[in-house]
Amino acid sequence: MxxxxxxxxxxxxxxxxxxxxxxxxxxxxxxxxxxxxxxxxxxxxxxxxxxxxxxxxxxxxxxxxxxxxxxxxxxxxxxxxxxxxxxxxxxxxxxxxxxxxxxxxxxxxxxxxxxxxxxxxxxxxxASTPATAAKQARFRFAGWTLDLTKRALTSPRGTRVDLTTGEFDLLTALAQNPQHVLSRDQLLDLVHGRSNLNIDRSIDVQISRLRRKIEENPQEPLLIRTVRNGGYFFAADVESGAPSHG
CATH class of the missing domain: 3.40.50.2300 (Response regulator)
Incomplete structure (x- = not known):
């Protein structure tokens, strides 16, 4: 077998x-x-x-x-x-x-x-590999929890929010680089490994979808901010670490 x-x-x-x-x-x-x-x-x-x-x-x-x-x-x-x-x-x-x-x-x-x-x-x-799970298996920001091992996003109210693979990977890239401006090219590298450069606006579209899921007001986002001519800035304070047991 x-x-x-x-x-x-x-x-x-x-x-x-x-x-x-x-x-x-x-x-x-x-x-x-x-x-x-x-x-x-x-x-x-x-x-x-x-x-x-x-x-x-x-x-x-x-x-x-x-x-x-x-x-x-x-x-x-x-x-x-x-x-x-x-x-x-x-x-x-x-x-x-x-x-x-x-x-x-x-x-x-x-x-x-x-x-x-x-x-x-x-x-x-x-996310299930030991190298990934060792140090940064879970991110917490603004009441949200992003669990890389379970590939799950939990809202401040404790409910699970479904994300597509692209949305999850994009949010992970942002959470791993808080308080930094990331250009669209950098995000394409982090999320897609440059495999879909033919999708010109994929990052913008997925940012828009993410905002509708995690921002109180997607039209005036507080977590994922747009930097004119720069890219995107994840403004949340992020805590990371291995999941707690017990």
């Missing part, structure tokens, strides 16, 4: 050729792949299995990928990579606003998609 768990990827695309090509390629590179031809099969598969990453085509008959992304995001923080032939900044921003974590334009090289998936998987598991 194998002790290593295979990461499970759900590929949702109405094009059978693309589904089977991706299933073969990703499986050859050590990933477990399940396929769905649209929204109904996607939700049926989600009811049966936990997935580590969803690769979701945008242009499909019936409910398109944007609609399905929004539906999925309402019930799960699973990382979502959108696949689409419409490679415009407007479409990329729409996808990110709806909660997608990354965006790959068709036609694409399967190797690029594999790299994006692996980057998602690395970020999702990084």
């Amino acid at each position: 194998s002790t290593a768990r295979q990461s499970h990827i759900l590929v949702v695309d109405d094009d059978r050729h693309i589904r089977t090509m991706l299933a073969r390629y990703l499986s050859d590179h050590g990933l477990r792949v399940t396929m769905a031809d649209g929204g109904q099969q996607m939700m049926e598969q989600f009811a049966r299995h936990p997935f580590d990453v969803v690769v979701l085509d945008v242009m499909m008959p019936g409910d398109d990928g944007f609609t399905l992304c929004q539906r999925l995001r309402a019930s799960s923080p699973v990382p979502i990579i959108l696949l689409t032939a419409r490679d415009t900044e407007t479409d990329r921003v729409i996808g990110l606003e709806l909660g997608a974590d990354d965006y790959v334009a068709k036609p694409f090289n399967p190797r690029e998609l594999l790299a994006r998936i692996r980057a998602m998987l690395r970020r999702a598991t990084m």
Whole structure:
């Protein structure tokens, strides 16, 4: 029996050729792949299995990928990579606003998609490694608690707030660098490892989504402040350390 768990990827695309090509390629590179031809099969598969990453085509008959992304995001923080032939900044921003974590334009090289998936998987598991958990497994700021080991954000009222993978990684980067101005390029380095420089406004979109979740007034943010021509400044006082036991 194998002790290593295979990461499970759900590929949702109405094009059978693309589904089977991706299933073969990703499986050859050590990933477990399940396929769905649209929204109904996607939700049926989600009811049966936990997935580590969803690769979701945008242009499909019936409910398109944007609609399905929004539906999925309402019930799960699973990382979502959108696949689409419409490679415009407007479409990329729409996808990110709806909660997608990354965006790959068709036609694409399967190797690029594999790299994006692996980057998602690395970020999702990084917090559970001993090196990460040793010193900075938990951040506290303004009554909020960000737990890297559990990948959980808890509000001052004690309720858990769902974050996408991109939002969680962005908030972690900010909490690790409080009282410092971080440019968009620096945040791209910290959050994406430069893998998605083609998403011009990904940081701005995810900052906006974060503000709606943690700021009392997202229009006048007190925690994540914009620095004109500079980037973003995390103004909170942050305490960090290993989780307490007991």
